[in-house]
Amino acid sequence: MKRYFIRTVQVALLFILILACVVLFRTEQARWKKAVSVQKKEPISLADKQEYAHRLGKALTFKTISYQEEENNKWEEYKNFIKYLEETFPQVHLTLKRDIVNEHSLLFTWEGKNPSLPPALFLAHYDVVPVEEGTENQWKYPPFGGVVAEEYIWGRGAIDVKCSVIALLESVNYWVQQGYQPERTLLFAFGHDEEVGGRKGAKKIAELLKERGISPEFSLDEGMAINEGIIPGIDGPVALIGVAEKGYLSLELSISTQGGHSSTPSDETSIGLLASAICKIEQNLMPAKLAGPIRWMLEDLSPYMNFPMRMVCSNLWLFDKVLTRVFASIPSANAALRTTFAPTLFHAGEKENVLPTHAYAVVNIRMLSGDTTEKVTEYIRKIVNDKRIEIKEFSPEKTDEASPISDRNAEGYKAIAHTIHEVWGNIPVASALTLGGTDSVNYVGVAKNLYRFQPLKFTKEDLELIHGTNERLHVDNYMKGIEFFIRLLKNVGK
Ligand SMILES: [Zn+2]
Numbered sequence: 001m002k003r004y005f006i007r008t009v010q011v012a013l014l015f016i017l018i019l020a021c022v023v024l025f026r027t028e029q030a031r032w033k034k035a036v037s038v039q040k041k042e043p044i045s046l047a048d049k050q051e052y053a054h055r056l057g058k059a060l061t062f063k064t065i066s067y068q069e070e071e072n073n074k075w076e077e078y079k080n081f082i083k084y085l086e087e088t089f090p091q092v093h094l095t096l097k098r099d100i101v102n103e104h105s106l107l108f109t110w111e112g113k114n115p116s117l118p119p120a121l122f123l124a125h126y127d128v129v130p131v132e133e134g135t136e137n138q139w140k141y142p143p144f145g146g147v148v149a150e151e152y153i154w155g156r157g158a159i160d161v162k163c164s165v166i167a168l169l170e171s172v173n174y175w176v177q178q179g180y181q182p183e184r185t186l187l188f189a190f191g192h193d194e195e196v197g198g199r200k201g202a203k204k205i206a207e208l209l210k211e212r213g214i215s216p217e218f219s220l221d222e223g224m225a226i227n228e229g230i231i232p233g234i235d236g237p238v239a240l241i242g243v244a245e246k247g248y249l250s251l252e253l254s255i256s257t258q259g260g261h262s263s264t265p266s267d268e269t270s271i272g273l274l275a276s277a278i279c280k281i282e283q284n285l286m287p288a289k290l291a292g293p294i295r296w297m298l299e300d301l302s303p304y305m306n307f308p309m310r311m312v313c314s315n316l317w318l319f320d321k322v323l324t325r326v327f328a329s330i331p332s333a334n335a336a337l338r339t340t341f342a343p344t345l346f347h348a349g350e351k352e353n354v355l356p357t358h359a360y361a362v363v364n365i366r367m368l369s370g371d372t373t374e375k376v377t378e379y380i381r382k383i384v385n386d387k388r389i390e391i392k393e394f395s396p397e398k399t400d401e402a403s404p405i406s407d408r409n410a411e412g413y414k415a416i417a418h419t420i421h422e423v424w425g426n427i428p429v430a431s432a433l434t435l436g437g438t439d440s441v442n443y444v445g446v447a448k449n450l451y452r453f454q455p456l457k458f459t460k461e462d463l464e465l466i467h468g469t470n471e472r473l474h475v476d477n478y479m480k481g482i483e484f485f486i487r488l489l490k491n492v493g494k
Contacts, residue, residue, distance in 0.1 A: 023315050030302045030314035034428075038421045044486055046174075046479060053153050053475045055088055056166045057146035059126075060155035064162075066127040066195040078104045078192060081126060089169045095176045096188075101208055104192035105201035110172065112185035112493070119185035120412065120492045121209075121216035121447055122485075123439050124164035125194030125201065128157040129467050138469045151475050158473040160466045161222045163481065164454060165190050171485035182493030187216060194439045197398055202439035206446045216447040218412030220488075223434040223452025226424065228459045231301060233309025237427050238301060239420045241413065242434035242452030244293050245441060246335075247367030247402030250344075250394035251380060252360055253277055257388075259357035270359035271348045277384045278343050278361055284383045286376075288328045288337035290320045292369060292405055293433035298323075300430035336433050339371045341380075362394045366435065369402040400441045406449035412492065416453055419488040423455070423480055455484035 046052065062081040063074055082100070086093050092108070099107040112119070131143045141147040141154040148154070157163070168188055175182075187209075191201030209216075224242040231238050255277075257270045290298075295316065302313035312319045327333035334340070341363050348359030365376055373393070381391055393399060407413065408431045417429045440450045456477050465471045 019318075023311060023318065026314045027307070027311040030310055033303045034426070038418065041422045042487070042490065044174075044483055046482065049475055049479050050148070052170060052479060052482060053148045054146075055170070056158070056163055056473075056478065057148045057153050057155070058088075059084065059146070059162050059166050060153070060157050061144050061146040063144055064127050064157075064192070065130050066193050067130060068196065070196070075104070082106065085165075085169065089173050091176050092169055092172050096172065099208065102192075102200055102204040105205055106188075106190040107205050107208065108172075108188040108190075110182060110186040110188075112182045114183045115185070117184040118217040118448070119187050119214060121187045121189060121219040121443070122168055123189050123191070123202070123219055123221035123443070124161050124168060125191040125198070125222075125439055126157070126162050126165045127192050127195050127201075128160070128162065129195050131156060132469075135469050140470055143471070148475070152472040153475060153478060154470070154472045156471055158471050159456070159458075159462070160471070161194075161454065163456070163473055163478060164222060167455075167478065167482045167485050170482050171489055174482075174486050175489060180490075182489065184217075184493050186489060186493055187214070189439075191439050197437075198439045198442050199397065202442040206442045209443075209446050214446075216443075218406070218410065218449040218451055219440060219443050219447035220412075220416065221438050221440040221450070221452050222454040223436070223438040223440065224432055225454045226420075226427070226457040227463075228457065230460060231305075233305035233313075234301060234428065236304075237424065237457055238304070239417075239424065239427055239429045239453070240297065240432040241408075241416055241429065242293075242438075243296075243408050243413070243431045243450075244369050244405040245403040245434040245438060245450075245452065246339075246369075246436075247371070247373070248398060248400045248437055249365040249367060249373050249376060250398065251363050251365060251377060251391055252394040253363065253380075253384065253389050253391050254358065254360035255389050256358045257355075259355045262353045262355055265355055270356050273386065273388065274346075274348065274359045274361055277386060277389050278346070278363070280383050280385075281341050281363060281380060282343070285341065286339045286368075286371065286379065288324050288334065289368075290316065290324045290327070290337060293431050294336040295320075296408065296431040297433075301428050304428040332435075335366065335435050337368075339365060339367045339376060341365055367402045369405050372401055373399060400437060401444075403441055403444055403450060406451060410449050412449055413451060415488065415491045416451060419484055419491050420453075420455075422487050423484045424457075455481040 063077045064081050067073055097109040101107055143156045189205045191198050193201040224240040226237045226239045228237045255270050255274050298313040302310050344364045345362035349356040420429050434452045
């Protein structure tokens, strides 16, 4: 018996030893996978950076604000912005074909020399969100002043995302002035209503492309960037390329009961039944999976992580269950693991002493690729398991299915990653999942692969400026963005 026990302990120890060796070997091996820095690259010289900064600054003075109620939009400002682009980039307008789509959105076509190559599509939007009422005074410089000061370009749209519209036009202008013409056709689509869903801008441009039988090899949009200090185990900058985007769905749950006087309540009320349904939904989340883009991100980044994180992320075959549990407890990480449910509206009752007959609630849902509207609605119905509660889509016009996952080994992805290395050196580049919505969803089925990467570097603090007070962009950060687009146009255009 004793001998058997000793043998078992020996075998267990041997097993642990082998496991430790495998884990340590893989941890070490991960370091060898670091990207090799780009040796040769084309010299790019950008003249006075203040001029670039002021051209963007001026673009921020147009109040192209997307209000929730469209009738509040000042269309004159949109028209003036388009006119400003004509005046600022005359050569671009002479060389490229411009379509004004649905009155305010823009599609530029830069015809390539080789029509047999599928085009590349660059996306951005020039509408911005309003400045929150009551916060105007907290802006150091006016939100629509277009001020360049303290080495920053200040104003609404500096980061999200007029900067990309102008930077793309700057980079086209750069090549046009040198008499360059791409081999591949390059398309530039600038929507005017991304902040309210892109249905009248991006969607219409996508329809036009379809009508013309144009199917780009890939599209590049906002949605991810170079981040600093957000990935555990890595201090320096990390470039994330979004290869998928979560879907959007709101479900309304409603119930009608007898109602009556609150002095003689029945044991089941509209409010109680609906509240219990919401509780069930919150307590029965859809399963969390460390799969797809989130897993790729950890694997891609593992070579650059400190030892403990590298050990975990280069051995996901062993640690993925533990890591899934840890991530599930962090809201921002949890959102990348599963389809999420957020109860956002709850309405019932008019008077304190009357039992309401009707109650309704809305759950906002962000779907992971693979979870469709139909599947999720069915899941919620099963969880609620109460025939008295009616479940239907709340705002079907806003529903977006989760995007397909784009190919991270395709030409377009490689060109984006390569260009990142040309501009920012040997920084880690990883595939990721975009949690918020972008105009890209409108191009599903039009562009073969959809990527999301905005060529700017953001700290945690910068990320809070998006849609916030004192939105601003450092001039050097902006210049790197322009350099990225200049190089990328050449890298994909040739
Ligand atoms: Zn945006």
